[in-house]
Amino acid sequence: MKVLFTSPIIEHPAAGGPQLRIENSIKALNEICELHVISRASRRSLGGIKAEKFYKRHCVNFIYVPRVKFFFENKVLRDMEFGFNKKFLDKDEDFIINYIKQNKIDIIWFGYGNISYELMKNIKKKVPQIKMICDTDSVWSRFVLRGIPYEKDIHKKKLIEKEGRKKEQEEKEWVEFCDVTTAVSKVDAEYYKELTEDKNKIKLFSNVIDLRNYEDAGERPMNFQNPCIYLAGTFEPNSPMDKAARWVLDNVWDKLKEIIPDIRFYIIGNGSKNTLSDINDEAISIVGKVDSVLPYLKNADVALVPLFFESGTRFKILEAAACKIPIVSTTLGAEGIPVESGQNILIADEADDFVENIVKLIKDKEFARIIAENCNRLIEDKYGIQNLIEEGNLILRYIEKKE
Structure with a gap:
């Protein structure tokens, strides 16, 4: 199967858990499918040419959305690279859709889908036949709402509450329009299963490490x-x-x-x-x-x-x-x-x-x-890479059977 993996978080060497998850996901998926990667992080934030070469060894094609390529080449300030300006998101969206069509992609796999809601929703509307996987590193609404007891400022508490409830609504929506939502643990999987009648579309894709x-x-x-x-x-x-x-x-x-x-x-x-x-x-x-x-x-x-x-x-x-x-x-x-x-x-x-x-x-x-x-x-x-390969295989076989 042809899988397009895209993420706003990607780096090598991995500086923390989020980056490590993406690195190991790419390693695992490359073992079980024809993997294409579109980075929504620039070469600079990726880790430079050395990091780019690393990822090119773990997929058949590694490219950037035009937005981050433009910012990198024109040396625009780093904080703008990750801006959610609608004009730039639309360009990302069009670029990804064109890539899907030109390369006859079977599945688009959103690394950190829980912070890619708008992009996932818009692509699914425009290319409804594409199989879509929302890959999550956590239950983001829980991540947000669990911080309320540790915030003393009443105004900030209300903002946290608002943000958390918004994420809850997004979670309910993407669980329905995505073909698969992944969870890193049984605890997270149970949460996502409560949001849909089709429990089978919630799959484990764990956090793992490459023991080597x-x-x-x-x-x-x-x-x-x-x-x-x-x-x-x-x-x-x-x-x-x-x-x-x-x-x-x-x-x-x-x-x-x-x-x-x-x-x-x-x-x-x-x-x-x-x-x-x-x-x-x-x-x-x-x-x-x-x-x-x-x-x-x-x-x-x-x-x-x-x-x-x-x-x-x-x-x-x-x-x-x-x-x-x-x-x-x-x-x-x-x-x-x-x-x-x-x-x-x-x-x-x-x-x-x-x-x-x-x-x-x-x-x-x-x-x-x-x-x-x-x-x-x-x-x-x-929790080794082989475990993730096995979980990834189960996800791909599930999607194949649905077709």
């Missing part, structure tokens, strides 16, 4: 110190990661230092230096964006996933497990992944319990090793 990428840690970072805890993600003001880091800093960190005075804390990820610029503690290293988290992650004693609002499944857990680093998470942080506290992860939602779990893993090396190895086996069994 975690074999080489690279060099240990200069001046890296143990014992330490590690937190990685994408940081924006008032984002789930920003709130998670603040929760650890405000409720966990001082208690942890009292028990382990020489403990160090490494915070990694795009935007972290900006959102946490007020932190001034010699024992805390706010590293910012790095080419690879592995030199830090593989040398950490404990990886943290202290999330209280999010949706989907966490690459933070998959990556730490791949590196055999024990994990302490909140309940929501581990949502959608079949982990069991005390067996392959430690779960805590209260600060004192979170501290206790970190201390246990740092002080009891044998217990930490067992927890980490158990989680590693789970990830190897259920």
